[in-house]
Amino acid sequence: MGSPLSPALLAIAASALAMTAIVGVRYLITSGLFALVTHRVRPGLYAGMNRQIRAEIGWSLLSAAIYGLPSGIVAWGWQAHGWTRIYTQASAHPLWWMPLSVILFLFAHDTWFYWTHRWMHRPRVFRIAHAVHHASRPPTAWAAMSFHPLEALTGAVVVPALVFLIPIHAAMLGLVLTIMTVMGITNHMGWEIFPRALVHSRLGHWLITASHHHRHHEQYRCNYGLYFRFWDHLCGTDRGVSAP
Numbered sequence: 001m002g003s004p005l006s007p008a009l010l011a012i013a014a015s016a017l018a019m020t021a022i023v024g025v026r027y028l029i030t031s032g033l034f035a036l037v038t039h040r041v042r043p044g045l046y047a048g049m050n051r052q053i054r055a056e057i058g059w060s061l062l063s064a065a066i067y068g069l070p071s072g073i074v075a076w077g078w079q080a081h082g083w084t085r086i087y088t089q090a091s092a093h094p095l096w097w098m099p100l101s102v103i104l105f106l107f108a109h110d111t112w113f114y115w116t117h118r119w120m121h122r123p124r125v126f127r128i129a130h131a132v133h134h135a136s137r138p139p140t141a142w143a144a145m146s147f148h149p150l151e152a153l154t155g156a157v158v159v160p161a162l163v164f165l166i167p168i169h170a171a172m173l174g175l176v177l178t179i180m181t182v183m184g185i186t187n188h189m190g191w192e193i194f195p196r197a198l199v200h201s202r203l204g205h206w207l208i209t210a211s212h213h214h215r216h217h218e219q220y221r222c223n224y225g226l227y228f229r230f231w232d233h234l235c236g237t238d239r240g241v242s243a244p
């Protein structure tokens with residue numbers, strides 16, 4: 001019955017649902033794991049925060065559905081029509097392209113995040129789209145995807161757009177998504193998981209970990225970056241690290 005579009009629409013809907021489930025389950029497992037580690041390493045850190053954590057989980061699962069839609073559409077197009085520049089044969093590009101493609105993805109995502117994040121700190125936009133994320137005071141391991149749907153949408157389009165622009169091996173895309181997931185959680189966990197020697201090193205001067213993002217949640221108008229401190233340093237918005 002119906003138009004010839006129906007089977008394709010059904011396939012797209014199935015793909016979006018599958019992606020939503022993958023993102024949602026991935027969130028529950030990884031955030032749950034880091035919450036468990038937190039319980040062991042910093043017992044009592046999340047004491048009395050059950051209400052906030054429930055809200056963080058609710059917003060994050062809603063975000064999973066918003067992430068699932070564009071990624072589901074693109075995953076369907078990749079399988080059904082060969083969309084995107086994702087490749088699976090390692091020999092399709094020089095080997096050195098693999099690490100470089102990962103860095104390019106992270107830097108592009110970081111750039112997009114920095115500028116949309118700064119925009120979301122304009123008072124009007126903040127109240128509508130970003131206050132939800134800052135309701136986590138201090139954030140917990142469950143806050144990684146705790147975004148208002150509008151903010152979730154700005155994040156959800158990044159990787160699905162980049163796979164059309166930058167060639168990337170499927171395994172490297174998996175690595176990008178893993179870094180995205182782990183850093184999203186550890187940056188909000190409320191304590192620093194990386195060694196002090198790294199955080200306070202020359203390399204640490206350019207990398208974002210919990211010590212850096214925690215200060216953003218404390219002071220709001222600084223430390224806007226996602227992975228790297230490049231834009232924060234360049235634009236004078238870097239206020240160093242705190243000691244969560």
Ligand SMILES: [Zn+2]
Nearest residue numbers: 133188213217
């Ligand atoms: Zn945050």
Ligand SMILES: [Zn+2]
Nearest residue numbers: 117130134216
């Ligand atoms: Zn913010």
